[in-house]
Amino acid sequence: MNRFVLARTLNRKPHKERFGPFGGRYVPETLMEALIKLEHEFTVLWKSKDFRREFYETLRSFGGRPTPLYRAARLEQEYNGSFSKKVGVKIYLKREDLCHTGAHKINNCVGQALLALRMGKGRVVAETGAGQHGVATAAVCAHFGLECVVYMGAVDMERQAQNVYRMQLLGARVIRVDSGSKTLKDAISEAIRDWVTNVDSTHYLLGSVVGPHPYPWMVSEFQSVIGRETFGQIEEIEVRLPDAVIACVGGGSNAIGIFSPFIAHKRVKLYGVEAGGRGEESGKHAATLCKGTPGILHGSYSYLLQDSDGQVQPTHSISAGLDYPGVGPEHAWLKSIKRVEYISVRDEEAVEAFHDLSRYEGILPALESAHALAFTRQLVRTQRGLKIVVVNLSGRGDKDLGIMVGKPT
Numbered sequence: 001m002n003r004f005v006l007a008r009t010l011n012r013k014p015h016k017e018r019f020g021p022f023g024g025r026y027v028p029e030t031l032m033e034a035l036i037k038l039e040h041e042f043t044v045l046w047k048s049k050d051f052r053r054e055f056y057e058t059l060r061s062f063g064g065r066p067t068p069l070y071r072a073a074r075l076e077q078e079y080n081g082s083f084s085k086k087v088g089v090k091i092y093l094k095r096e097d098l099c100h101t102g103a104h105k106i107n108n109c110v111g112q113a114l115l116a117l118r119m120g121k122g123r124v125v126a127e128t129g130a131g132q133h134g135v136a137t138a139a140v141c142a143h144f145g146l147e148c149v150v151y152m153g154a155v156d157m158e159r160q161a162q163n164v165y166r167m168q169l170l171g172a173r174v175i176r177v178d179s180g181s182k183t184l185k186d187a188i189s190e191a192i193r194d195w196v197t198n199v200d201s202t203h204y205l206l207g208s209v210v211g212p213h214p215y216p217w218m219v220s221e222f223q224s225v226i227g228r229e230t231f232g233q234i235e236e237i238e239v240r241l242p243d244a245v246i247a248c249v250g251g252g253s254n255a256i257g258i259f260s261p262f263i264a265h266k267r268v269k270l271y272g273v274e275a276g277g278r279g280e281e282s283g284k285h286a287a288t289l290c291k292g293t294p295g296i297l298h299g300s301y302s303y304l305l306q307d308s309d310g311q312v313q314p315t316h317s318i319s320a321g322l323d324y325p326g327v328g329p330e331h332a333w334l335k336s337i338k339r340v341e342y343i344s345v346r347d348e349e350a351v352e353a354f355h356d357l358s359r360y361e362g363i364l365p366a367l368e369s370a371h372a373l374a375f376t377r378q379l380v381r382t383q384r385g386l387k388i389v390v391v392n393l394s395g396r397g398d399k400d401l402g403i404m405v406g407k408p409t
Helices: 029-046 049-063 073-079 105-118 132-144 154-159 161-169 184-197 215-238 253-262 329-336 347-361 367-382 398-404
Strands: 069-071 090-095 123-128 147-153 173-177 202-204 244-248 269-277 293-297 300-304 340-346 388-393
Touching: 029 049, 029 105, 029 184, 029 215, 049 105, 049 215, 069 215, 073 090, 073 347, 073 367, 090 215, 105 123, 105 132, 105 202, 105 215, 105 253, 123 132, 123 184, 132 147, 132 161, 147 154, 147 184, 154 161, 154 173, 161 173, 161 398, 173 184, 184 202, 215 253, 215 329, 215 388, 244 253, 244 367, 253 269, 253 329, 253 388, 269 329, 269 347, 269 367, 300 329, 329 340, 340 347, 340 367, 347 367, 347 398, 367 388, 367 398
Parallel strands: 090 388, 123 147, 123 202, 147 173, 244 269, 244 388, 269 340
Antiparallel strands: 069 090, 293 300
16 A cells, blocks of 8 residues: 555544534435444444555555645746746645546545445436536446446536546446536536435435435545655655645635645645635625525535525536535535635636646646636745645646637647
8 A cells, every 4th residue: 555645644633524614414204214224334444444545545446546745846936936047936836637537536436336336326426517527427437347337417417518428438327407507516416316316226425415314424535645644745755844835725625635634734834725716806706704604504504606695696616616506515624714714716826727727838728727726826926935836736627628628828
């Protein structure tokens, strides 16, 4: 087993249903028994050395782990202000874009597929926005021989047509969702309805740190492999921890994954970057933690975008993976204790960062990840005392080329 995978996770929170006041299990009675059983099975298996060994070995041989920590030397010269400047902030990218299927999503999908097999569930249902979770789910279901059904909003199917085809090639049945805003929120709602109907035979492979307990905790544990690798890699390369760790936040799984081992290290600043869309003042955004209020969505108490009557508000982002009106309860808790600073980045800033990384490093970032890169540029140019920054490059941008065609470079 790779030593980076085994790098210590200091003071990791114990398993619990709530993060402060956030989290919980607000679901129909028909799902309570299934969730309690899922919690029990995961609690037992996650303590099992055999289960962990199979999980990490599958991530190595099938998922492509460990992913490298890459120093973006030309990008950091540009972001420091000048190609002639010799002293500036070092920028490292955690290359989750190099995972099999092109994003961090494979980590959680492998873990939950193994869990489904151990529970005797032969059918998996999932939701997807940008398509990366759907593709990863389809891939692991093909790998393990599980039936796969993926719900996807009609709007997202149009802007991520390539990923729809990839899911179908991998054997998944992709079901179009035409209700509501026709995006990720509605895909999750339909996936939950399917699960309620087929709970005895079906495992719901939820793709982020949202939803009812135990999903936020379980997905966080599976994705913490990102942070454990990063912790070991940066210590080996720089013989110290970074000054800042930056990740984009939609539901929040890639961010929680890389933040997890650094939370106890108060000297390391943590930044979560949400989708500012056309600007927070416009109302056309998905900046849940920046502009939302606490409420219940998809079985969990967290921040969400809602009106004064508690009705969920429509969202907008150029990035399908960030176009969600809620956020994981662990992020809500980290905001409440002021351990993570959450900010938003507008569409045009993300597009500019997409072009920056492509041009200076030869790497096409997902539009989700481009939000984190755009804030990195702001941070490097405005905050004094920074020496080392790590950015989670959560996915690759092939899926977004259709959206990017015609965007100014």
